Amino acid sequence: MRGGRRVEGAHPDSGEIMIEHAVERPADALEWPLTGREEVTREVLAAMARHSGSGVLVTGEPGVGKTRLIDHVLGECAGADTLIVRGAATEATRNIPGVGIAGLHIVGQPAAGAFSGLSGLSAAVAEACRGARGVAAPARRVVLGIDDADQLDASSAAVVGDLVRTAGVTLLLTARSGARLDGSLAHLCGRGPLRVLRLANLPRTEVLDLLIRALDGPVDGLTTDMLWRITRGNPLLLRRVVGIGLDTEDLASVREVWSWRGSPGRHPRLHELVAADLATLSAPESEALEYVALTGSLPRATFEHLAGSPTVGRLADRGVVAFTSSGKADAVTMSHALHRQALLAGIGLLRRRQRYRELIVAAAETGVPDDGDPATVLWRLEAGLDVPLAQAVAAAGLALASGDPVLAEDLAQHVHGAPGAVLRGQALIAQGRAADGERLLADHGGDSAETVALRSLNLFWGLNRPAEAQAEMARRPRDAASSADLRVAELGLALFTGTVSITNPAPPPAAEVGGPRSPLVADAAMVLRAYRLTFRGRPARAAEDFDRGTLEPPSRWPAMRGSAAACHINALVLAGRLREALPLTEAYYSESVGRAEPSEVAITAHMRGHCAMWEGRPGRALAPLREARALADEHTPFPLRVFIGCEYAVCLAALGRPQEATRELDQLRALIPDGLSLQERLEFSRIRLLAYSGSLAHAADLANRLADRYLRESRLTTGVECAYYHVRLRPSPRAAARLREAAAACDSPLFELFAEHGEALSTGDGPALRGLAERFAELGYTGLALEAAGAVPGGGRTKRDRLDDLAGRCDGLRPPWLPPVSPPSSSSSANLSSLTSREREMCELAAAGLSNSAIAVNLGVSVRTVTNLLARAYHKLGVRSRRQLAAALPLSHAGQAHAPGHPVSSLFPGTRPVP
Template sequence: MAGWPFAGRAAELTRLGQIARESALVIAGPAGAGKSRLAAEIVEGFPQGEFTVARVSATGSANGIPYGALAHLLPAESPGGMTNPLRWAAEAISVRGRRLLLAVDDAHLLDAASAATVRYLVANAGAYLVATVRTGEHVPDAVASLWKDGFAVRSEIGPLTAEDTALMLHARLGGPVDDTTLQRLYRATEGNALLVRELVGAALDSGELAEERGMWRLAGVPAPGPRLTELIQERIGKLSGVQAAVLEYVALAEPLGLRPLTALCGAAAVEEAEARGLVRVEAAGRRAEVRLAHPLYGEVARAQCPSLRRRSRFAALARTHERYGAHRREDPLRLTLWRIESGLGAPPGPLLKACRLAWAAHDYPLALRLGHLAVTAGGGLEASLLLATVLDNAQLPDEARAVLDALPTPVEPAQRVQVTLAKASNLAWGMNRLGGALALLSAEVPELAVRRLSLLASATRPAEALNLADALLDAGGLEAGQVAQVLNARALALVQLGRIGEGVAVLRTALADGSWRDGVPVLVSPLHSTWAMAGLFSGDLRMTREAVASMSAAEADQHGWSRGEGSLALWRGQLAMAEGRPRTALSVLHAAAHHPTATTVGGCMGAYAAALAMRGDAAGARAALTEARRRNRPTWTAFTRWAELTDIAIATASGQTSEAAHLAAEAAASARLDGLPGFELLALHDLVRLNAAGSSTVVRLSELRFLGIRAETTYRQARWARDPEGLTEVAREWAAQGFTLFAAETAARAAAVLRRDGTERRRRNAETLALEYLTACEDADTLPLHSLGAPDLTPRLWEVVHLVVSGLSNREIGERLHLSKRTIDNHLRTIYMRTGIPERSQLGRLLLLRRR
């Protein structure tokens, strides 16, 4: 990993570093996991001047030469008449007066003599050892006996976590990557450090990975470059013809049923491919499916499969699949796609069915391809309407309008209704003409009324939407997809009206019934969004987390669905901000906020602005909100409510507290007038956070307690605005609910009250509590926190804080300050006790407080 700073694996580095100081250590892991770099960091952590480090890099080429791995550590000539070469080698390597530290990389490749010498030095001469071995490889008996006989600890390391991968990328690129880029790279490499390095190198060389507005972003799907392709080919190894066929078939059609794959390649070939780690076999209901052992195997196999052989493979897949029968829901889609790829083609009927299945799976590029083919193949009005619908949902409104304009005037009433529905959706979401869409939907036809209802709910007209929803449900006669659309609108209206429990019950009913998913798959996104918003309004962040997790699972295999990606990013970002994590929110929102066409851009950019304001970046937040207002779709009028709240945050971050309080009061009054108690609560809470809530605000908050625990806690905070004990209790309540930033702010407010009228001990306790909560809030920097002063530390203790934050160990700090390590340990314990900060990794927060 030369050229890449070490990052991530902090817990493993600490744990294994401690083991290495107490016993010999052998780090085991798969190729490319980062064993060598981790071992090097552990070795660097040993006190300088106390150890002589003997570095050994074993190789396969020297494996057959006695002492080949140790040749650079031994004299050029051995003494004549030597009767004990093992002891001679050990004594030649040992250094008198210093302890010996052996750093052995790839110890599984040691020749027998070198392995025996390493064992002798550890077991008999007291040498320290940090070694690496590759999992699954034969290890010399002398090395294996070290952990078997208790002289060493063998520790297995796995792939990097997503969090460690993010740290690694940040260290290499000099800045954060957005969350979408991180997830793409992590899925492609499965956390293998070597593959991360090579894939990032290829993306940098091609220009696909570039910095955009302060974050690194990957354009499209990462593709392996020549070096990475060579690494994958080396890992795959030389394959027989039938093994190569197994790899190609699975790469082209993953997941592929075990039975058809066996029919194509033979059972022996599939078993050999599994044994070699090329594929893995998984249970899928009553059927076994075969998948690639690593995603990048497929990238390489597909890239190297010639065109004619690829067509032949797809034709064989189609024939075999037809022979065994298409029994699963997705089989018609796969079969149609394989026929197209093989050049056999498909008639309109199967193409239409395949297009609907691809749309239901949220694979928009494939659905659009199949839709165009269905129209070309003579699918008629049905194909054109389906294509226009998919185009609209793919954020391509102009193309959808062109398809609709080319339609002949339908004769049948049912066809006219379908055309009207398509044109209304295009007007509302694609062309930003909500009024025109509602006018098209004015006829008293159930199908049109359902679409009108959906638009009314999105336009934040909950009372009107609820009345229409109830009337439609009472009338009955609706199809499953129409019922789901009504339930979706009804749930949103109920939540907007503050009837949280009723709204959540309705949306859970809709999500539990999957009969609508093929007809209106896009409902997955708004149903989950309403669910997430219900948790945010009520203060039940567990509900919001559950909604976000469910939405992530429902969209796990989506491809090119920018609206779904945007909705998921929006609520992940909102959740992160509610938890006081603006840095995470910005990473999650970055790609969706800067999407070129998605209808969700305005909302995501608005949330992005709110996260910037939470970090104290008023100028950046103001620019982002201006762009959000420019790009928002007027059909989604709830955006204006979120934008008003962001205006309050920007004014606060600018230090304009009077203006912020005025904006908060106006936003609350407007929301109350329009019957939107959830938004009213959020605005009133901002008044409370600004310490600007009067008696009328307290009264109104008391009336809003029906919304849930968030309203109850906000009311208590407003009521006890000058009671430090009450504020401290409220701070703990916010923390228990997961609103950690609000907890820190409220504890800081309690400390400010005590600073004017209270004992030193009580003030310090409140400040310590605020710091405890603030350490979990990433880089949040809001106005209520500004009253929180830096803790009272001596100049020497502040010096220690600065050196810890710079990355020095306690021993290194002691050397810098000419103090013993024990003294530094004691200083740190004093710092922890006075500040309430539990560990060194969080001491950077103190420097932020000191700079204010």
């Protein structure tokens, strides 16, 4: 192993210095376990045990793992009563008299057990049948394993067949796919037919398992999907591609997740592998693939008209092409971009134009696509035919509106001047290339309402440049006050900058008359409407709108499509429909992986982790949140990057890793410009981090203040969440009443449960808490069920059993604010219970290393007040120093979070530690 390396450089988002640990593993250090072959192993062993034939023949394409499989099976057969002989037939030994099988040896005795020629094999089998070393003993079972049995010459096969008939030898053979049971193989069937089992390539799930075990770490879904598509699940090819990625360092573990960075198509060695695969195609198959490579996606009817159904079927069987369904008709696409790139590289200009002309003729004869289809317009342009400028512009706009930004960009390349530049800019933004799109729109877009709105949204959501986004909005045309596009942009800024009240009317849906003219702004309108409903305390309404189709994920802008999916899942979770959200999240994730959109995969992976956190299972949430954090980059909408980082930090804190969690929030703090409401999202995450780290009093105080701020500004949903945290950490009738009032202003049944939970905590209502625990558990919010059950007064075996059951379903998590099952017995615990909440808060901050003046600044009180409260607390606890104070606090996670080398100011900004 080459070891780890420290990578230092400019963070792509903040310009800050980023230091992270990138793990490297050389290809030759990897161990590739046999995986995904359990079922076929059982089939082979069962067939060999039945003695109803000569044995088993395993077939499959090269590299599928036939040799690994039979070696594994032979290992399972090993025993004192079994003699296992191993060898291989090759082309080199096929015509050597007396040899026939190379490398014959007795397994387990590679040196002493080796023998040459088939005569030695016959002698060994005869000895085994007589008993070991001629001593009277039961005859040993003999299993003969031969690779590439289809390469055996007829005389050698006849000898082996005689051994099967006369000595009862059981055969375990491999052969290439398509090998027929005639010729040499027919001579092997001494006691009956061979059982033929075809070994298939690994499915996607098994490829993921193999990669995780070989690389010894998690692999993001996008990389897994790319490797599976390149190799089609062939283990040997997978091993070679992974080796190339490791050697070139494009496959690396950064932020604890293995990811392939950049396009795999740029590596000559990969092209050689792909070229070797494509070289096995027939001439008609290669020519047919050129049509698909040129178009990217081709109507199936047109493809079959050009290539013929048999050719299309063979290509599909080999997995080179795939069929997809769309609103119009079935389409054919290349299974992987590498195949397409390799084919495109070999098509010259003249042949390219000829292929496009053939496509145009086929489209005219089949009627798909029609003359006005953007694809047909592009084919005419690429064929060198005359196309009116207005038709090319209209086709590019139609392609963008229909959700094909790549086709829109290709068409815009043929449109000269500002119109083409503006179309290209929009197409680039739709592909997640925010910076490239902004440059084109800034230079050529003018000051139309649609351009101003799109640039403003892109500058903020795509590029994290809120000041420029606001400046762009300031230069909007005076006569555009009623523009739906500008109203969408206003809302986009208002939701996260606080510059405009979010109680303003929401923009109309894109489908309404007078909606946004820009298709991308229309996508944003759909997403922002969902955000606004959710933020304003209407998550149930948002979820219902998604159910009815009033809200739906956009088709044109992948980043917005992912954001809409996140809104949908979050609305379901906040509406109390977590069990419905879980399978939908998996569906969204699978779809985004299939589309190979990194920003969309990052967002949907984050929602998988988000749901697991709401289940109360941070251990399960860690992997998808880590994947989301690894994939999130400049193409991911900026607010979503913040949400991803915050949830990941809280998950780390819940798992007892407060130092790492604090570093995550520190990095996020540096990314968020001043004045954005996202700072408050960070503050809420800090509250949760403090709570999981044991600083309960301080977390409760911050939650109280933040809840007031959110509710005062009518951001009801997060206000309810903060108020709920406050009452859980510091139950009181006043806190419960505020939560009840806030929940009543929202439409979520889950928030009603929150209010009931707060009231039961403040009054110590045991029956109500037990009922809430059951209801939370029934809805899937097991962590909240654990909290409700844990707060039931008293102890006893029944309560302990119930808590153990719920904690087990939460992967063992017991939050620090969960009361102990049994009453405190130690004197220190008794003394702790005598502290007031304010005294407890002071003690937690002092134990974390803050000076009295720093505590005063954080809590907004005088230094004298801090000194007096700490003095009273010291007296109650019987301590004299901060060191003794830290030891007296049972929840010492806060102190652990500030170990040497990790500043206290990370959790408490603006403070300094004291010895």
